[in-house]
Amino acid sequence: MRPTTEAAPRPLTSGDFSLVFPPDPGWVRTARDAVGTAVRSAGRGGLADTALLLTSEVVTNAVNACRSSGCSEPVTLYGEWPGPGTLRVLVHDGAPGLPVRRWCEDDATGGRGLYLVGVCADEWGVCRHGPGDGKSVWFELGE
Incomplete structure (x- = not known):
């Protein structure tokens, strides 16, 4: 699935x-636990495994991006x-x-996060909103 570059979060x-x-x-x-709880609470257990995997990948990417750039924002x-x-x-x-x-070599220990998101998500993308250098990565899953 190709990423799209526009999607804004709605109000909670x-x-x-x-x-x-x-x-x-x-x-x-x-973060995984929060998504897992939400999926199970909504009665959407069929989404759980993929939702947890993709959440891990996207959150890990965000944490690594912050740590490597020196960004201390939450x-x-x-x-x-x-x-x-x-x-x-x-x-x-x-x-x-x-x-x-x-693309990663078969023996690489990292770098597959967005590849997995692209393969497993029904839709996904990257967007920038507001001031600063930050960005959001999002994905959608449906049953």
Whole structure:
């Protein structure tokens, strides 16, 4: 699936959720747990495995981008249900630059995050909103 470059988060409504945390790798599990809880609470268990995998990849990318650029702004995860059976997860970080989907050798230990997002998500993209160098990476999954 090709990424799109425009998508804005909507205001939080019933069933939507958010989590704000420092750009520290220890928070990846907490972000996964938040998405897992939301998916199970919404009765959408069929989305759980893919949602957890993609959340891990996107949050890890955001944390790594912040740490490598020296950005200390928090990372924000938003989750919403924009339609019946559809989950959208958006992760915002304040680091400069845009993420790059790249090809990795079979024995590489990293670098497959956006490739997995592109293969597994129904839709995904990158957007910039507001002041500063930050960006948001989002994905959608449907049953």
